[in-house]
Amino acid sequence: MYRVDLNSDLGESFGRYTLGNDDQIIPLVSSANVACGFHASDPVVMDQTLAMAAAAGIRVGAHPGYPDLMGFGRRNMTVSPEEAKAYTLYQLGALDGFCRIHGLRMQHVKPHGAFYNMAAKDYTLSRAICEAIKGFDANLIVLALSGGELARAAIDLGLRTAQEAYADRAYEEDGSLVNRKKPGAMITDEDEAIARVLRMVKEQKVTAITGRDIPIRVDSICVHGDGAKALAFVKKIRSVLTAEGVTICPLDEIV
Secondary structure (H helix, E strand, O other): OEEEEEEEEEOOOEOOEOOOOHHHHHHHOOEEEEEOOOOOOOHHHHHHHHHHHHHHOOEEEEEOOOOOOOOOOOOOOOOOHHHHHHHHHHHHHHHHHHHHHOOOOOOEEOOOHHHHHHHHHOHHHHHHHHHHHHHHOOOOEEEEEOOOHHHHHHHHOOOEEEEEEEOOEOEOOOOOEOOOOOOOOEOOOHHHHHHHHHHHHHHOEEEOOOOOEEEOOOOEEEOOOOOOOHHHHHHHHHHHHHHOOEEEOOHHHOO
């Protein structure tokens, strides 16, 4: 029996600037990663996003990033472990306040953008993030790039750990995501993306950008909620997974 979580990065609008199709994506996923105000979002958006998640009955998690609104959290920053730990804790606390108001319990934590990608390769940074998570709530699930250092740090600290893959991103042979600036980094053909997802879930393998097959553990698939074709793609991937006998369920029913 195959089971997988579908997660999406949501709540990333800010003030008068709207990003994504959150109201339409939320009913189609099982877990939402909600921005916490550092790379995107604001208090009103966080409140609205959790209200929609509660109404849809899906799980929510924190999506902490670097303090970089202008760069959408995608620019690398050099921070100490103490700073990384404080950034994480601050954002967990912010989202938890809204969770309490809406009768929700935070399920997981997934770092965003450069915070996520740097942690995937930097054990020291990953451990600082995981120490903040464990100190805040040791029952939280760490959602990390499959095979990366964040997953390793979470396991070392005894935290529940889920590993994710991307439907629309290409992989290097070491399991890291191909930099968005490189040709071929994004998988734009829907049929190709869905075929890759099915193989990742059923065979635990993915073809790297070099053409070589690499192993990959998949507890969750990230589906992006922005972009012109995002909604149609999420609907299609959910439909195909279900038709192929894959049960879609939240992380806390998998790990």
